[in-house]
């Protein structure tokens with residue numbers, strides 16, 4: 748019985764939803780969010796971390812500009828991801844959007860869950876953001892199918908050590924875990940840690956298929972229907 752570990756953006760869900768809906772929403776809302784909640788300890792600690800790592804920024808508007816630049820660069824920084832999650836909470840709460848999950852992914856997650864496979868998430872999005880995402884998906888609340896949630900507090904997704912930590916937290920042998928991702932470097936790191944891997948190479952997200960050497964030897968599928976855990 749395989750334990751599933753899945754990425755979100757580009758794997759269960761479209762890159763365009765994240766890039767064209769979630770990121771612009773956070774970018775727009777950041778100045779007002781920092782002005783209203785920047786004094787709260789759970790917000791301040793991330794702002795202070797950004798300030799310190801950026802050479803000691805001393806004004807909140809400079810921190811906001813730095814964070815907006817990081818959004819534009821798609822930085823997977825833990826502080827940015829934590830703050831984005833807090834901002835998206837308002838968007839989901841006000842029903843400004845629902846999170847995209849490919850229908851084939853919804854069907855497969857349901858089937859695997861019903862068959863007894865443990866389903867777990869590892870994304871650069873913060874754990875609270877992951878809960879919001881699957882709790883407010885186009886297909887409704889999918890959180891009940893997911894056993895464990897992991898973010899970059901476990902380490903970067905391109906580092907083998909992160910997958911070793913996750914396997915230890917899951918309490919199963921590494922070879923029992925099947926990691927699904929759209930990013931070859933993440934799959935390389937997972938394989939180095941002993942996990943099984945599948946490259947999810949969706950045509951909508953990646954119009955030029957990754958074939959031959961570009962797959963780095965990972966099994967390649969175009970959607971979840973082709974995955975047999």
Ligand SMILES: CSCCC(=O)C(=O)COP(=O)(O)O
Nearest residue numbers: 755756870871872876877880
């Ligand atoms: C689930 S939060 C929205 C997605 C996000 O911010 C992100 O960085 C997704 O990265 P992933 O590791 O899932 O490719």
Ligand SMILES: [Mg+2]
Nearest residue numbers: 754756757929
């Ligand atoms: Mg991804």
